[in-house]
Amino acid sequence: MSSFIRGIVPVNQYGSYLLPILTGIDQSKTTGGNVDNRAMLNWEENWNTQEMKTMLSSGSKYCPLPFPKSLRLRTCGKGYMKKKRMKKLNRRMRRLRCDMEEISEEQKKIKEGQRQVREKFEAIELECEHLRKETNLIIQQSMSTQIRLALMFQILKARENQEFDKAAQLTCALREVIARENQQRNASKN
Structure with missing residues (x-):
């Protein structure tokens, strides 16, 4: 069984990010960590749609990146x-x-x-x-x-x-x- 959240990552009440549920990921395989390449492509295509851009610009509580903000800041660099x-x-x-x-x-x-x-x-x-x-x-x-x-x-x-x-x-x-x-x-x- 699989579902799709259009490539966005919801934030829980504590400010940490929940992992995305991507299309094409089999629930039985998630424990093994295998991800279908088609699912990743679908996720990237859906991310670039106008609907996603308006959703993110409207101030919703969803973030496009599947890792915490502190980690993202560290990877973006202090510069x-x-x-x-x-x-x-x-x-x-x-x-x-x-x-x-x-x-x-x-x-x-x-x-x-x-x-x-x-x-x-x-x-x-x-x-x-x-x-x-x-x-x-x-x-x-x-x-x-x-x-x-x-x-x-x-x-x-x-x-x-x-x-x-x-x-x-x-x-x-x-x-x-x-x-x-x-x-x-x-x-x-x-």
Whole structure:
């Protein structure tokens, strides 16, 4: 009596592989270990069918090889697994490098923005300082103008009241104030 499982090896609940039951194997001969060549050919032909490929790609619990996974890994070689790990590692490293480049570009943009803001603040500070100086100059000029106007008004009042000696004193004081202002203006220009 013989049966056929289409060349796949089912996995039991413990993860070990069950031996395939191939077409053409006589149950009485299995104890002796004899296998018919036709059975092996049939098994290989059925393995290459589209149905088998879809069954295996769909994530079923069947494996095409009749020996344990640990043995298969040992026979495939550790180099394959190492290459696979290295590929994953290289992929991850490439992603990290790309991320680092993006972060460095963003940091450069941020630094450039900070530099521009700093330059704008410095320009604003210079302008404020210039405005302060102009304001102080205008205040000084308005004060000196008020002093001159007050002196001129007192001179006119003294002449009106015919106090000529007081008018002469106020005129001298006015001349001194004007001379002092001219000296300050000349000193600030130099």
